[in-house]
Amino acid sequence: MKLLVYYLIFPGFVFASIxxxxxxxxxxxxxxxxxxxQGPPWYQGFADIGKLLYKxxxxxxxxxxxxxxxxxxxxxxxxxxxxxxLGVNTRAxxxxxxxxxxxLFAIPAIALIYVGSASGNPLSxxxxxxxxxxxxxxxxxxxxxxxxxFMKVGGFSIQAITEWQQINGPIxxxxxxxxxxxxxxxxxxxxxxxxxxxxxxxxxxxxxGILMELSGAVLAVYELTKAIALFGLPFFLIILFWGGISSGxxxxxxxxxYLLILVLLILIKNTNPRVRIDQAMKYFWGWMTGGAIIAGIxxxxxx
Amino acid sequence: MKRTIVPIGPYHPLLEEPEHFKLYxxxxxxxxxxxxIGYNHRGIEKLAEGKTWDQVPFLVERICGICSTxxxxxxxxxxxxxVDCKVPERAALIRVVIAELERIHSHLLWVGLAGHFxxxxxxxxxxxxxxxxxxxxxxxxxxxRNHYAMIKPGGVRRDLNDEQIxxxxxxxxxxxxxxxxxIGAVSDDPVMGKRLRGVGVLPYEDAVLYSALGPTSRGSxxxxxxxxxxxxxGYKDLDWKVIVQQDGDVFAKAxxxxxxxxESVSLIGxxxxxxxxGPIDAEITEVPxxxxxxxxxxxxGEVFHxxxxxxSNMPYRVKVRAPTFxxxxxxxxxxxxxxxxxxxxxxxxxxxxxxxxxxxxxxxRNGNEKTxxxxxxxxxxxxxxxxxxxxxxxxxxxxxxxx
Numbered sequence: 209m210k211l212l213v214y215y216l217i218f219p220g221f222v223f224a225s226i227x228x229x230x231x232x233x234x235x236x237x238x239x240x241x242x243x244x245x246q247g248p249p250w251y252q253g254f255a256d257i258g259k260l261l262y263k264x265x266x267x268x269x270x271x272x273x274x275x276x277x278x279x280x281x282x283x284x285x286x287x288x289x290x291x292x293x294l295g296v297n298t299r300a301x302x303x304x305x306x307x308x309x310x311x312l313f314a315i316p317a318i319a320l321i322y323v324g325s326a327s328g329n330p331l332s333x334x335x336x337x338x339x340x341x342x343x344x345x346x347x348x349x350x351x352x353x354x355x356x357x358f359m360k361v362g363g364f365s366i367q368a369i370t371e372w373q374q375i376n377g378p379i380x381x382x383x384x385x386x387x388x389x390x391x392x393x394x395x396x397x398x399x400x401x402x403x404x405x406x407x408x409x410x411x412x413x414x415x416x417g418i419l420m421e422l423s424g425a426v427l428a429v430y431e432l433t434k435a436i437a438l439f440g441l442p443f444f445l446i447i448l449f450w451g452g453i454s455s456g457x458x459x460x461x462x463x464x465x466y467l468l469i470l471v472l473l474i475l476i477k478n479t480n481p482r483v484r485i486d487q488a489m490k491y492f493w494g495w496m497t498g499g500a501i502i503a504g505i506x507x508x509x510x511x
Numbered sequence: 512m513k514r515t516i517v518p519i520g521p522y523h524p525l526l527e528e529p530e531h532f533k534l535y536x537x538x539x540x541x542x543x544x545x546x547x548i549g550y551n552h553r554g555i556e557k558l559a560e561g562k563t564w565d566q567v568p569f570l571v572e573r574i575c576g577i578c579s580t581x582x583x584x585x586x587x588x589x590x591x592x593x594v595d596c597k598v599p600e601r602a603a604l605i606r607v608v609i610a611e612l613e614r615i616h617s618h619l620l621w622v623g624l625a626g627h628f629x630x631x632x633x634x635x636x637x638x639x640x641x642x643x644x645x646x647x648x649x650x651x652x653x654x655x656r657n658h659y660a661m662i663k664p665g666g667v668r669r670d671l672n673d674e675q676i677x678x679x680x681x682x683x684x685x686x687x688x689x690x691x692x693x694i695g696a697v698s699d700d701p702v703m704g705k706r707l708r709g710v711g712v713l714p715y716e717d718a719v720l721y722s723a724l725g726p727t728s729r730g731s732x733x734x735x736x737x738x739x740x741x742x743x744x745g746y747k748d749l750d751w752k753v754i755v756q757q758d759g760d761v762f763a764k765a766x767x768x769x770x771x772x773x774e775s776v777s778l779i780g781x782x783x784x785x786x787x788x789g790p791i792d793a794e795i796t797e798v799p800x801x802x803x804x805x806x807x808x809x810x811x812g813e814v815f816h817x818x819x820x821x822x823s824n825m826p827y828r829v830k831v832r833a834p835t836f837x838x839x840x841x842x843x844x845x846x847x848x849x850x851x852x853x854x855x856x857x858x859x860x861x862x863x864x865x866x867x868x869x870x871x872x873x874x875x876r877n878g879n880e881k882t883x884x885x886x887x888x889x890x891x892x893x894x895x896x897x898x899x900x901x902x903x904x905x906x907x908x909x910x911x912x913x914x
Contacts, residue, residue: 243636330517334539334851403630404702412628413855415523480702482630484852485539487705 219295221288228435229253242478260428270328279323280429283316291440305364316433327421335417338485339408345492346398352500353388370452378451384506389449396441404480442469528865539850544842559829580613581809583662585816590664593803601789602666603745607782609661611775616645617810618768621862628859641689666792694769707762711845711857721841724834725812727861730764732757737808749781761860811862835864
């Protein structure tokens, strides 16, 4: 029962959606100010979801109806679970595992691949192939980084990582932590599907590509998933590299850290053009993986 | 590998206007392109035959919202060629000012759109912010932010007073710095360079063969510029050069456009300072029978107008050829072997203006296509009218025709 409350209310679905949607507003507002525009009011994210919810859901002829509608829901359930694990673990002794959390965050991408290929649209199928390639590219450096943290800490669980950092200071204080953090920021940017890695959607190339056939409530679920991921993934980074979340004054620190990561993500989004998929793969498998391996070696040497 | 057809258009977020590109794709790689035009025919040439010589500039101005000075200018040059009159110097300089303002605003618009097409919305918004200054100058000089209605056969419609000239000189001087910043932003950004350099190369030979025009050809090293080649009145005494880049890729075209902006800034400055008091209109009173051609370098390339007169107060025929008509087929060369991601950018790189290009194409049920010419169109319309009269027993009213 308690777990259900965690999952549905705090820090799960309701709380994460609200913060996530506010974060999307923050994202849009800051982007707008960078671009000399006015930007939307704070409730824009909620209004968008509300509008989409009462629009008609159109399922393409070729698609399997239940699968087409349910797949995005699986994605939403997965990210909510991931956020719950991240949030609860700092206050209760729940055995959470960073690898599990990272792959829970992967489920929306897989759901999207399913939906995109089910829709039978040529532009969607190009988007699907890009999503798969992108997923494979950013996953490798990120997993290396998680292994690096494991090497240092000796455990995958959030509890272990937080405790180790409370004793030895946050990982980001060391050089390997800084390198790892920068690489992880780019991986998260790609995972969230934001410019410069918004290839699967690529509005001006594919006309929303992989999302093309999504409509109404299904699209709303997808948007909500993305908003919750925008809330969850930065906290994933904070726990992994930046000392985690402690109670009391720590909450304020956590919020400040979250905002800083969010601003970094927004700046990357607004100062880069979209890369091509081959460039993205080269980038992640070359520079980023190389950097992650170097960080790992540095961590092993203890620099 | 299996070939699939990825359609871009006729309605697509990339295109502001309806146009259909069929990309034959193997994986992400484009192996061939088909361009289909003909979605937006507006019958401007026919309409022009029903307007007086002085009214036509207002009509051809509306061929394109962006080249809204180039088209009337080319038309007026054609009429002046027909009646063989010389435009007063002040009028020629005012034409230079307005036309070059238009060039800057068109190029900045393109830079913004190109940024948007590669997902770089910050460049889009910033370029359009600086473009706003141009629109304000235009409003101050002509009363309109767009569709300036300044050009008329024989001269210009309105004179500029000292206050306007001073204002324009001040504002135009402020524009060089942001343009240089944009040039820096495009050429120094490594990610931007990766997206633009070596993409969609149009070699020199192909640019000549397809007779590409404007920045599309100048980006491939072909130094064609009607303003220079024709030594147009107004331009020939000013100090400026034709911008040429050798690489032929999207990056070269972007650089050509941005450097042309700087060149235009200097042209406007020179024209405004050189301006001396004098008449602004050669006052054409009569158009004798005959024909004339007008060529002018629009922001997208050479725009060509042909007029024929039978001695009445209306043109007998007006023919328009917009630059995009020549530039579209170059996709056959520049898109081959590129990825879908780049095709979006390459199609944008010629700064296409589809409505200006449209001609009528007819496809019958078996898929045979042909393009209709004037005579065939007239014949078709006569036949249709006869058919309707036969069916109804009388001439239909405008309402019944659905007009």
